[in-house]
Amino acid sequence: MADANLAQDPAVAEAKARRAAQRRVWLTRLAGFVVVAGLLWLGWYLLIGRNHVSTDNAYVNAEVAQVTPLLSAQVIEVRVKDTQAVRRGDVLVVLDATNARIAVAQAEADLAAARRRFRQAAATSGALGAQVSGGAAEIARAEAQLVSAEADLAKARTDLQRRESLAGTGAVSGDELTAVRRSFAAAQAAATSARAAVQQARAGRAAAAGQLAANEALVSGSSVESDPAVLAAKARLEAAKLDIDRAVIRAPIDGVITRRQVQLGQRVAQGAPIMSIVPVNTLYIDANFKERQLRRVKVGMPATVVADIYGSDVVYHGKVVGIAGGTGASMALIPAQNATGNWIKVVQRLPVRIELDPKELAAHPLRVGLSTEVEIDLTGAD
Structure with a gap:
């Protein structure tokens, strides 16, 4: 029994030595992989990463046109409905022009x-x-x-x-x-x-x-x-003749009808909104970047946009056309008051407007309010 244990000890020791050697090899490989990954990340950051800023706090927006009658009269005809596409000059509503x-x-x-x-x-x-x-x-x-x-x-x-x-x-x-x-x-x-x-x-x-x-x-x-x-x-x-012309309400821009609030027979008031038109061909992106991300951002820099509705398969190209004059918090209806002693710093975000390529927008239409991811190239500018 003792002789058998003595015979097994060299084998056990050899197995342990082999496992230790394998562990050292794997640890060496892991360390090498970590070093290589770190070097790759460092190279990516030095060459690309530090020259780009990105955010997923970005949404599609547009200069929505409000359609309002220029005289008070009764509606005798409504020719459009919500989600309908219209061209500039199309007749939307006809008012009674008797008066x-x-x-x-x-x-x-x-x-x-x-x-x-x-x-x-x-x-x-x-x-x-x-x-x-x-x-x-x-x-x-x-x-x-x-x-x-x-x-x-x-x-x-x-x-x-x-x-x-x-x-x-x-x-x-x-x-x-x-x-x-x-x-x-x-x-x-x-x-x-x-x-x-x-x-x-x-x-x-x-x-x-x-x-x-x-x-x-x-x-x-x-x-x-x-x-x-x-x-x-x-x-x-x-x-007086102009009032007759104004009895026929036409679309001021190309776009899609939304929030139609007028019905046949209704008496509309002068200046009261009756519908909106979203110009889907001239949409833009409002990207809310953190304040520290905007140190090098300038108007004219190129940007890429990915919309959640299409995913990464569709990439829009655009450029920075403007930076908001105030943060979202400062422009809120009730701005935050941080003049008390119980103050906690919150990183602020500043809206940046990105203008998209009209051809790409026509090929893959967007709608107001859709979520997007935006990346700005800090090395390029007009």
Whole structure:
């Protein structure tokens, strides 16, 4: 028994030695593998890794167009539904334009009245000009009558003085003297009336001249189509016609209808959103990078994007077109207040906008809100 144990001891020792040797070989290989992996990672980091930043906190976004009516009216036709693709200029909704047509008719009547008033004002200027010219003749006639009346007054005065000088001699009777005095008084009244007639003629001419000047100020330098009142009436007519055009609501951009909130027969209010259009051909990526990742990021750097909907089989190429002016927390509706003593630092993220290649986007369409992974090449820039 003892001899058998002695015979087995060398074999056991040899097996142990062999296992130890194998363990050393595997440990050496593992150490070599770790060293090689470390060197490969270091090489990758020095050549590639440190020149790229990436994040999976990235989402598809777009400048969504809000469709709003520009007048209040009843909906008489709805031609689109949610998820429907539309082109710019396609008719979306038709509103009742009855009130707009009535407004156009009223505006056309106002325009015709404005043109008529201008023609009337222009004709009035001619009439007033004739009155001014006639006023000059009337003044000349009144002045001539005044000269005649003053001559008659002078004669009556001379006759009166001659009769009065002879009254004491008895050569002139009392009746004759009375008649001469009456003639003198009549001549005085006629002269006074003639002077008043001259003043009246001059005042009439001045009034006509003033009216002519006022009327000329209204029509001078204008035609029936350039008169301010006519232009204002034209503007009101154009505004009324524009309301008729606005009764047909068209798509402002290419895209897909979403959040349609309008129904047939509904009365929509001016400025109230009735649907949205997502421009699926001009989507972009909002990638939220950590603040330390943005030390070397600049506008124009190339980027690659992988969307979860397609996986790594589809890679989009784009470039950085902008970096947000504030972090998501600072732009929140209720920003965080960290002015207290109980403050814990939280790494902030800053949105970076990535513009995608339109051809790749058309080949593999995306939708707003989809998750993506973004990687930016820090060595390239425009």
